Amino acid sequence: MKKLFIYLLLIAAAAGDVYAQKDKDAKLILNELSKKYRSYTSIKTDFSVTVDNKQAGAVHTQTGTVISKTKGNKFKISLYDPVSKSKSAIDHEIISDGKTQWTYLVDQKEVQVNDAGQGDDAFNPAQIFTIYEKGYKYLYTGTQKTGGKLYQVIDLTPEAEKAQFFKIRLMIDKAKKQIYNVLVFDRNGSKYNYTLKTVTPNVPVADALFSFDPKKYPGVEVVDLR
Numbered sequence: 001m002k003k004l005f006i007y008l009l010l011i012a013a014a015a016g017d018v019y020a021q022k023d024k025d026a027k028l029i030l031n032e033l034s035k036k037y038r039s040y041t042s043i044k045t046d047f048s049v050t051v052d053n054k055q056a057g058a059v060h061t062q063t064g065t066v067i068s069k070t071k072g073n074k075f076k077i078s079l080y081d082p083v084s085k086s087k088s089a090i091d092h093e094i095i096s097d098g099k100t101q102w103t104y105l106v107d108q109k110e111v112q113v114n115d116a117g118q119g120d121d122a123f124n125p126a127q128i129f130t131i132y133e134k135g136y137k138y139l140y141t142g143t144q145k146t147g148g149k150l151y152q153v154i155d156l157t158p159e160a161e162k163a164q165f166f167k168i169r170l171m172i173d174k175a176k177k178q179i180y181n182v183l184v185f186d187r188n189g190s191k192y193n194y195t196l197k198t199v200t201p202n203v204p205v206a207d208a209l210f211s212f213d214p215k216k217y218p219g220v221e222v223v224d225l226r
Helices: 002-006 024-038
Strands: 042-053 058-069 074-080 090-097 100-105 110-115 136-146 149-158 165-173 178-186 191-201 221-224
Touching: 024 136, 024 149, 024 178, 136 165, 149 178
Parallel strands: 110 221
Antiparallel strands: 042 058, 042 191, 058 074, 074 090, 090 100, 100 110, 136 149, 149 165, 165 178, 178 191
């Protein structure tokens, strides 16, 4: 089941004719999102992800935190153990300094090393804020009111012909101009539902956060997959 979370948001596939062109209303909304996000130096987000695995007939929810720099593809994702009594017990982490990417599996005492952007977790929650910027067609489908707030809904479909997912739906807080929810539709019928609980811009963060030092983790096996 852990692989379901490590394969976080791989790029999606095959679009219908309705997505033949990029929608102007959607483009305007997405441009506003990009402009706001790019105005930050860093961002910290607490989120939850629910995986509805149709093939296994199971639903699993996990919480996590992502801290990222808006430039340089630097990020650290911490996913918390869903069965631990401690809310801060780490299940696994994905860390990137923009060149190297580490996936640290806590219970296996193993860290997998890849070039940045490579490996099983080639897409991850750190990219939620920029997912729409490249490789997707988009359509604005209207507004939805949830919990007293108004959200703009945009459906993304990939330009790639072959991929595991066929659609990604964004819910955007209209007042804050901020992504609230990302729903990913898998071709096998499963769904990955990411909800952003908190979004804190410009958090102070040192570059050392975006690297993995095995010396600080005695007994951890380093598996270099580069």
